[in-house]
Amino acid sequence: MNDTSNAIPPRLRIALYQPDIPGNTGTILRLAACLGLSVDIIEPAGFDISDRNLKRSGMDYLASVALTRHVNWQRFDEWRREDGRRLVLASTKAALPYTRFEFRADDILLFGRESAGVPDHVHETADARILIPMMAGQRSINVAMSAAMIAGEALKQTCWN
Numbered sequence: 001m002n003d004t005s006n007a008i009p010p011r012l013r014i015a016l017y018q019p020d021i022p023g024n025t026g027t028i029l030r031l032a033a034c035l036g037l038s039v040d041i042i043e044p045a046g047f048d049i050s051d052r053n054l055k056r057s058g059m060d061y062l063a064s065v066a067l068t069r070h071v072n073w074q075r076f077d078e079w080r081r082e083d084g085r086r087l088v089l090a091s092t093k094a095a096l097p098y099t100r101f102e103f104r105a106d107d108i109l110l111f112g113r114e115s116a117g118v119p120d121h122v123h124e125t126a127d128a129r130i131l132i133p134m135m136a137g138q139r140s141i142n143v144a145m146s147a148a149m150i151a152g153e154a155l156k157q158t159c160w161n
Contacts, residue, residue: 011066012154013038013085013108014147015076017122020046020114027144028111033064037151040108041069042076046115073122080108086127090150091117092140094129101130103154111143 014037019025025041032039041049049069070076080087089110090098110126112118123129132141132149141149 011036011038012103012105012151012158013040014151015040015042015087015108015110016143017042017073017110017112017118018045019143021143022047024114024142024144025049028147029065029067030061031144031148031151032066033061035151035155038066038068040076041067042073043069043071046113077125087125088128088130089118089123089126090131090146091123091126091129092131093117093123094131096128096130097133098130098150098153101128101153103157105158107154109147109150109154111147114143 014028014032016025016028016039019041025045025047029039031037043049070079077087085106085108086104087110088101088103088107089112091112110118110122112122117123130150132146134141140146
């Protein structure tokens, strides 16, 4: 039997699929730093994701966040499969409310582009699809707000109890 008492438990991750808006990415990086989450950025992004730009949008929180950049969807998907991570996609096309989903501490919460979400092949790859119920006639909630709501529920279920 292996002694895992000193092992670092897997942590919840937020993945951003080709983000469009630096301010939203910065807000999510700040959220992740404050809550101890890791962030994956799946390129290409709709803006220059140089460390300089990320520092501007993420303020002084960038140094505190575990950030991994993936050159494309294929590389990200290969990595997460090798790591045995479940991919949970936030989507307006989903049927299951995020508050009824059973999260795991090692889930990756995937959020799509602000302008277009994720393409069908990414949608189909997800292990689970969840949504934030909204009032009829509304398109979507800001991606940073969505990430905060869903990450909060996931943390509540997995480590704040």
